[in-house]
Amino acid sequence: MEMRPQFQIQTIIKAMTEDVIPALDQTNQLAMQSAQLTIGTLMLISQHLPLEYRYDCDELTRLVATAEVLKSQAKAGETTSAAVACLKETARSGADVLSRARAEPAEILDAIHKLRASTSDIVRAVYAEGSEAAQSAVQATVLAMSKDQLLRDRSWLLMQGWEPDPKAVPAIDTLLAPIAKG
């Protein structure tokens, strides 16, 4: 999927800087300030996006570790015991999430790109030197995989308005499988 926020933000900032801001009434302070803040906010988002997942995992790791320490330190009355029980449960749940969050988004994307490339190489190789039967089989497999993937791609971009019959495309949240729990 080429349409990713960082790429899109870059084009928005350029359009704002080169086309929109110069066309604004430069004496309209509110409009000028809002436009500059729009660019600033987009730049901030662009900087945060690639690190957001790591940032959150980093904090979760720290909280889980701190919970482990607090569990042994928090010895007092009934209220504290109840709070510790709650902390144990949320720490266990947090540790479970962390144990499943082992790959960074960039690694997942890299794996996707590598598999796309090696799948494409297989297709080309089979068409270059494979039998008719092998070519037919590979064609059927790639078409079937593409059909499922493209339904998701089209749903992902439904709001853009390219679809002749938008109602025929399911909403993206109904098509994406949830991340399996360990």
Next chain:
Amino acid sequence: MQIIDKDRPSPELIASMRKRFEVEREVDRALTYKMEKRSGPAYTKLPLETLVAGLKSLIASQLKEPFEISNAHWLAGGASKLQVGFDLAWNRPGVGRETTRMVLRNDLAEALHATSRLREFQIVKALTGTIPMPPVFWVDNTGEHLPYPAIVYGFVNGVTKPSNAKSGVTGLGTYLPEDVRNKLSPQFVAHMAKMHTFDFSKAELSAFDVPQLGKQNAEWVVNWWDRVWAEDAQEEVPLMALASSWLHKNAPAVEHLSIVHGDFRTGNYLFNEADTRITTWLDWELSRIGDRHQDLAWSTSHAFSVLGEDGKTLLVSGLMPETQFLEEYEKASGLKVDKKALHYYQVFNAYSMIGMTLGTSYRVARNGKSHQDILLAWLLGVGYMLLDEMRGLIEKGV
């Protein structure tokens, strides 16, 4: 796995692309030019004065007598060109002193189509008198005078759609009222037929290579878009690898070579609103000598179709049902429509449009090479619908 830096292509990478994909010589030159310039600076706003200075230099190189440029102003030029309107006071050959309204179409640092302005110049000259064409005056094919390659046309009056019509970005899927399409449809068919039966053998088309009858034509044009995809796409798409292999395997033989426009659809002609007469055909940059089915398939693409008032009938290029279009084309041209070739070029056209959107649009916007990166970034979204259309076409067969 080898990492290829397509944003800063090495001479070795450029040479390997040229060797891997056999294409027409001028197509090769335009694609090589694109790759050699790619690592250069991003597009920055050009002052009008810079373009006017370049224009003066270009015209001075062509005219011996004095001339004057006035009233230079920006025109909306779409996603792939910068356009400047201007008036030229000059001694026009065969006419005498006059002031002519003209349009400069200038490439960008990198555009949606890395094509040749010389081919565009030659094809427009060649077809003048056969179908409505804009007057064309001069060409700067390598950016010798202007910052980027450019071509100078005469200004032609007309609109691409009625003033009150609805259409999407870049004029795709334009809705035309019934009375308008009833007048435009016969002209659309007649012009395509005349273009496809035009005898190009005596025309000055030195920037075009003529394929042999048979499969060479299809091989060349698929190689062209294979190369664009290889040079521009960021991510491999297995379906594109499959489509390319399928296209090479199923290449049809052409038995009659024609001038092919390459983007023959509503949105690429102008007409007078008063009498609904087509005044000119535009956007010749993808033209070539090849198989008429390439144009027929392009015109019938769902990307350019709209639903009629009944909500069921798909109108080819917003004009008429496909069956009517193809029947009338056969009558007007005397050439047969081969369903297998039509299907083949439907797959091919989807393949090339995906190359333009998911491949080139992405690369150009990523490197900030155009004046409308945000539009290109938006347009690439249509690539997924086209991929699915192509998947369905391959799966369905003829």
